[in-house]
Amino acid sequence: GNSVTQMEGPVTLSEEAFLTINCTYTATGYPSLFWYVQYPGEGLQLLLKATKADDKGSNKGFEATYRKETTSFHLEKGSVQVSDSAVYFCALRSGTSGTYKYIFGTGTRLKVLA
Amino acid sequence: GAGVSQSPRYKVAKRGQDVALRCDPISGHVSLFWYQQALGQGPEFLTYFQNEAQLDKSGLPSDRFFAERPEGSVSTLKIQRTQQEDSAVYLCASSSPREVEKLFFGSGTQLSVL
Numbered sequence: 178g179n180s181v182t183q184m185e186g187p188v189t190l191s192e193e194a195f196l197t198i199n200c201t202y203t204a205t206g207y208p209s210l211f212w213y214v215q216y217p218g219e220g221l222q223l224l225l226k227a228t229k230a231d232d233k234g235s236n237k238g239f240e241a242t243y244r245k246e247t248t249s250f251h252l253e254k255g256s257v258q259v260s261d262s263a264v265y266f267c268a269l270r271s272g273t274s275g276t277y278k279y280i281f282g283t284g285t286r287l288k289v290l291a
Numbered sequence: 292g293a294g295v296s297q298s299p300r301y302k303v304a305k306r307g308q309d310v311a312l313r314c315d316p317i318s319g320h321v322s323l324f325w326y327q328q329a330l331g332q333g334p335e336f337l338t339y340f341q342n343e344a345q346l347d348k349s350g351l352p353s354d355r356f357f358a359e360r361p362e363g364s365v366s367t368l369k370i371q372r373t374q375q376e377d378s379a380v381y382l383c384a385s386s387s388p389r390e391v392e393k394l395f396f397g398s399g400t401q402l403s404v405l
Contacts (some may be wrong), residue, residue, distance in 0.1 A: 191374055221382070221396040222395075222396065268333075279324065279394065281333035284332070
């Protein structure tokens with residue numbers, strides 16, 4: 178079946194450091210891929226997405242590229258800020274309009290120190 | 292409303308009690324999802340509605356779990372004869388027909404079964 182695997186946390190970085198959170202997936206067909214973020218005390222919210230191979234999603238300085246050959250969608254940011262401290266979830270969506278199903282990874286907690 | 296609203300925010304139940312969790316999606320959102328999130332884990336799919344039709348309930352863990360959305364807006368997730376393993380955060384998410392790939396999540400209901 179479909180699944181998402183992401184690196185375990187917590188990840189602790191200093192402000193302005195480079196961030197990579199790895200995500201790989203297993204899926205039949207051509208899923209859409211997502212990164213969701215959950216800030217402390219808030220609900221999950223969409224950070225970025227990519228719907229086909231080689232697409233690059235980007236938002237708030239974060240980027241991720243849909244790599245079909247390596248079945249990966251790694252999240253990167255060149256210079257993290259304290260405000261980026263949150264839990265990041267990689268996810269895929271498979272199926273058609275009658276059978277949409279989103280599958281989430283276990284989440285990676287990021288802590289950025291000033 | 293401004294966002295997806297879930298109530299109650301916290302629920303404590305004695306083992307064997309029935310509980311009902313409410314989700315009020317964003318007005319006009321056709322798709323509605325329920326997820327279960329255990330501590331330190333990612334959201335696990337429970338069920339999916341398109342309007343009032345429950346198109347996928349493959350994630351419901353047992354016949355003690357029941358979800359409905361009778362008028363295609365508010366949804367209720369009911370758990371009968373709660374067990375300790377039901378303790379988790381229950382998340383509701385909805386999406387617009389114009390932007391089907393963007394889920395809007397509520398803050399969740401944290402259920403504790405004693």
